[in-house]
Structure formats: structure tokens, C-alpha cells
Amino acid sequence: xxxxxxxxxxxxxxxxxxxxxxxxxxxxxxxxxxxxxxxxxxxxxxxxxxxxxxxxxxxxxxxxxxxxxxxxxxxxxxxxxxxxxxxxxxxxxxxxxxxxxxxxxxxxxxxxxxxxxxxxxxxxxxxxxxxxxxxxxxxxxxxxxxxxxxxxxxxxxxxxxxxxxxxxxxxxxxxxxxxxxxxxxxxxxxxxxxxxxxxxxxxxxxxxxxxxxxxxxxxxxxxxxxxxxxxxxxxxxxxxxxxxxxxxxxxxxxxxxxxxxxxxxxxxxxxxxxxxxxxxxxxxxxxxxxxxxxxxxxxxxxxxxxxxxxxxxxxxxxxxxxxxxxxxxxxxxxxxxxxxxxxxxxxxxxxxxxxxxxxxxxxxxxxxxxxxxxxxxxxxxxxxxxxxxxxxxxxxxxxxxxxxxxxxxxxxxxxxxxxxxxxxxxxxxxxxxxxxxxxxxxxxxxxxxxxxxxxxxxxxxxxxxxxxxxxxxxxxxxxxxxxxxxxxxxxxxxxxxxxxxxxxxx
Numbered sequence: 182x183x184x185x186x187x188x189x190x191x192x193x194x195x196x197x198x199x200x201x202x203x204x205x206x207x208x209x210x211x212x213x214x215x216x217x218x219x220x221x222x223x224x225x226x227x228x229x230x231x232x233x234x235x236x237x238x239x240x241x242x243x244x245x246x247x248x249x250x251x252x253x254x255x256x257x258x259x260x261x262x263x264x265x266x267x268x269x270x271x272x273x274x275x276x277x278x279x280x281x282x283x284x285x286x287x288x289x290x291x292x293x294x295x296x297x298x299x300x301x302x303x304x305x306x307x308x309x310x311x312x313x314x315x316x317x318x319x320x321x322x323x324x325x326x327x328x329x330x331x332x333x334x335x336x337x338x339x340x341x342x343x344x345x346x347x348x349x350x351x352x353x354x355x356x357x358x359x360x361x362x363x364x365x366x367x368x369x370x371x372x373x374x375x376x377x378x379x380x381x382x383x384x385x386x387x388x389x390x391x392x393x394x395x396x397x398x399x400x401x402x403x404x405x406x407x408x409x410x411x412x413x414x415x416x417x418x419x420x421x422x423x424x425x426x427x428x429x430x431x432x433x434x435x436x437x438x439x440x441x442x443x444x445x446x447x448x449x450x451x452x453x454x455x456x457x458x459x460x461x462x463x464x465x466x467x468x469x470x471x472x473x474x475x476x477x478x479x480x481x482x483x484x485x486x487x488x489x490x491x492x493x494x495x496x497x498x499x500x501x502x503x504x505x506x507x508x509x510x511x512x513x514x515x516x517x518x519x520x521x522x523x524x525x526x527x528x529x530x531x532x533x534x535x536x537x538x539x540x541x542x543x544x545x546x547x548x549x550x551x552x553x554x555x556x557x558x559x560x561x562x563x564x565x566x567x568x569x570x571x572x573x574x575x576x577x578x579x580x581x582x583x584x585x586x587x588x589x590x591x592x593x594x595x596x597x598x599x600x601x602x603x604x605x606x607x608x609x610x611x612x613x614x615x616x617x618x619x620x621x622x623x624x625x626x627x628x629x630x631x632x633x634x635x636x637x638x639x640x641x642x643x644x645x646x647x648x649x650x651x652x653x654x655x656x657x658x659x660x661x662x663x664x665x666x667x668x669x670x671x672x673x674x675x676x677x678x679x680x681x682x683x684x685x686x687x
Contacts (some may be wrong), residue, residue: 185536186345202301245277282502310350374668425514434502440497454480530622539562578635621640
């Protein structure tokens with residue numbers, strides 16, 4: 182897709198659809214009022230006050246994501262204008278622009294637009310111009326994404342071929358860099374979405390390893406893939422057990438980015454859960470909804486996507502990614518409830534439910550990161566349905582043993598729109614995972630399930646600064662109102678990469 186940053190008069194914008202923004206404000210003696218972006222004000226002038234009239238008549242309220250289509254009738258070069266609502270201008274944030282951009286471009290795509298121009302710059306409340314532009318670029322490219330690899334009978338597909346991002350400062354170096362960052366962020370997130378959306382018969386652990394390896398080669402990362410013999414030598418009892426019921430071999434993927442080879446600081450580690458399909462094993466899941474279990478490698482996809490961003494932007498920092506990938510299937514070789522597994526760091530786990538497999542593969546990956554003296558270590562996983570119940574699929578759970586790391590992740594979460602929420606990890610929960618026959622028990626029961634899962638992981642991080650992101654229900658979107666549409670979200674890739682970039686700048 183052709184994307185470009187342009188400085189152009191609204192009247193002369195050559196496109197099928199011009200997208201402008203309009204917010205509302207409750208401040209002032211006159212009560213609620215319409216707040217138009219500079220481009221929207223120009224459109225309003227060229228169309229004889231039509232936008233203002235529509236607002237006054239209640240035809241457009243400025244609600245976030247509300248889209249109104251207007252034909253310009255020859256008064257502008259653009260054939261149509263889409264006015265997208267930005268909500269309350271006093272609460273306007275960069276993520277507001279990201280969402281509005283994605284919603285508007287999806288609408289334009291559904292109406293058959295080929296060339297689209299976005300002019301969402303706001304005179305007030307939008308924050309820094311460069312951050313705002315990056316958000317608009319991300320929103321557009323995330324919004325226009327679709328996974329149609331297997332659609333052979335689709336007759337109403339529309340493809341946007343060109344997107345112009347209009348900016349009064351288009352010629353500035355910082356705006357050009359913001360465009361580049363936005364494209365890199367969105368393309369990596371969409372790469373992660375492709376992996377999560379892929380058929381699980383195609384995206385096996387071997388294929389996940391291949392795609393990670395191909396990406397590493399393209400972006401200048403080191404890649405190492407460990408197979409069963411190396412895992413056995415390392416004592417990766419969790420990963421080996423989870424995958425032993427599958428015909429597909431498990432893989433342990435290591436991606437290294439050495440952006441500061443002379444640095445003595447510990448290497449930052451990103452750890453991803455890569456269960457390419459989760460049947461539940463012997464503790465088999467109910468049939469309804471099991472097709473969504475191809476998304477149980479959403480954490481791995483996020484980590485691989487984040488490493489693509491890091492490889493593209495090349496921050497001055499060292500980062501290593503560890504991905505434990507397996508299929509959790511069932512046959513005569515499957516691991517069983519009642520088994521005791523020994524993890525790479527030597528600790529043992531009593532198996533209670535083979536459907537709680539994510540913590541087992543993560544335990545080995547975390548142990549490997551500790552062996553390499555990495556810190557901080559951030560793991561991301563579709564780990565527990567309990568977290569989805571607790572946070573309703575709006576935020577991911579954040580468990581952390583380091584207040585500074587927690588605060589940095591929370592700030593990153595708000596800026597990227599990939600939202601987390603701090604969860605407790607008190608020692609009082611430890612007794613729920615005590616075992617009479619092993620060091621720890623694999624589950625702590627139904628109550629507080631997300632917390633006890635995090636407590637299990639805590640046993641494998643040593644003294645490292647550590648954060649665990651439970652993204653269950655965040656990796657897939659089933660609501661049609663999302664600015665990214667239905668399907669995989671790529672959740673976490675942009676947030677993780679942004680954290681790394683910010684740490685590099687410090």
C-alpha cells in the first residue's frame with residue numbers, strides 16, 4: 182500500500198475520500214459546542230457551513246467513531262468527505278485519534294474507496310503533533326488490515342491502494358519520523374495478527390519458528406531454534422511434557438537484538454507463550470469455542486512482532502526474546518493429571534489439569550531468561566480465563582514485582598491503547614499452590630485463578646525485575662465496533678516495543 186505524508190490545501194486534496202475530525206466541548210457559557218479540526222473547519226467553509234448545520238440539527242453529535250459521509254458536489258477536489266467523531270475534546274488523547282482513524286478508514290474501505298486522505302490534526306487537546314500523527318498512521322493501517330487468505334468466493338472486497346496523511350508540518354523531519362514509526366508499528370502488529378489468524382494446521386510450532394526466523398533474517402536479528410534434543414539436555418520438562426501428545430514437534434525460539442553490544446547493563450527479556458493450538462490435552466476443553474484456541478499463541482505473536490519493531494527502529498539497547506511453542510493435544514503419550522514435572526531450573530510441579538499448560542511452557546522460558554541473567558523479564562501470555570472474567574476483555578492483567586517497571590508499563594499501555602491493569606501478587610496467595618508431593622501445584626483452584634497462575638510463574642524468575650501480562654481474551658476481537666475489526670488484534674506488540682524504545686532513550 183502506498184502511504185505518504187503531504188502538505189496540501191484541503192480544497193485541492195486529490196482523493197476519493199477525505200477524512201476530517203470533529204469533537205465536542207462542554208466548556209463555555211453557551212453549553213455544548215462543536216470543535217472542528219483545522220481541516221474540518223476548511224471543509225465547513227467550502228461547503229457553506231454544512232458541518233455546523235448538521236451538528237446544530239442533531240445529525241452529527243461528535244461521538245467517538247461516529248462517521249458521517251458528505252458528497253462535495255464539485256466544491257472540492259475530493260468527491261466525498263467523511264467526518265469522524267472524536268468525542269469530548271477535553272478528553273482527547275492520541276489513542277482517540279488512533280481509534281477514530283481506524284474506524285473512519287474501515288468505513289471508507291466498506292464504501293469502495295481507493296485513495297483516502299486523513300486530516301485529523303486538532304488545534305487543541307491532541308497532544309504533541311508527532312505523537313498524534315503516529316497514532317493516526319497506526320490507526321489507519323491497523324484499521325485497513327484484513328485476513329482474507331482463505332476467502333475464495335468473496336465478491337464485495339474493497340482495497341484501499343493509497344493513504345495520504347495530511348499535515349501542516351509534513352516537511353519537518355520529526356513528522357517524517359512519526360510517519361515511519363507509525364508504519365513500522367502497524368506493520369509489525371499486523372504481522373502478529375496474521376500469525377494468530379492463521380489456520381492452526383498451518384501455523385504449527387515449526388511454522389511459527391520459521392516465520393520468526395524469516396523475520397529475524399529480514400530485520401537483522403540473531404535467531405536460534407532449539408529442538409527436542411537440546412530441550413532434553415536443558416531439562417525443559419514443562420515444554421516437553423505439553424507437546425508430547427502432539428505429532429507436531431515443540432520448538433524453543435530465541436531472538437537476539439544487540440543494539441548496545443558494549444553495554445554492561447542486563448539484557449531485557451521478552452517471553453511469549455506459543456501454544457499454536459490448545460485442545461486442553463487429557464483435560465479436554467468443551468467443543469464450543471475451541472476453534473479460538475488457535476489464538477493461544479497470541480503472546481508469542483506479540484513478542485515476535487515487538488522484536489520486528491525493535492529490529493526496524495534499532496534502539497540502543499540489548500533485547501532477547503524467548504518463545505516456548507507447542508501444541509497441547511491428546512493421545513496415549515500425553516502428560517496426565519497427577520504427573521510431576523521438573524522444570525529447567527530444577528523445581529517440580531504437580532499436574533492437576535493439563536489445560537493449564539501455559540504456565541508450564543513459560544516456566545522453562547523464564548528459567549532460560551534467568552540463566553542468561555536477563556532483567557527485566559516481561560512475559561506475555563493468553564494464560565487464564567479468570568483474568569478475562571476479572572477485567573472483561575477491556576484490559577490485560579499486569580502482575581509485577583517491581584514498582585518502577587509496573588509504572589512504566591502502565592504509561593506505555595495508556596499511550597499505545599493496549600491497556601493493562603495492575604493486579605495483586607501478594608504472598609498470601611502462595612498457600613493456594615502448595616503441593617504435598619512437589620515444590621508447587623500447577624493450579625490454585627478457581628478463585629483468584631489469574632493471581633495463582635502468576636504466583637506459579639514467580640517461582641521461575643529468580644531475583645530479576647519481572648512483569649507478567651495475562652492477555653487472555655485480548656488477542657482476539659469479536660466485536661464489530663472495534664477500530665481493527667473482527668479477528669486477531671496483535672495485542673501487546675506495540676506496547677512491548679514502545680517500552681523498549683523508551684528504556685533505550687533513557
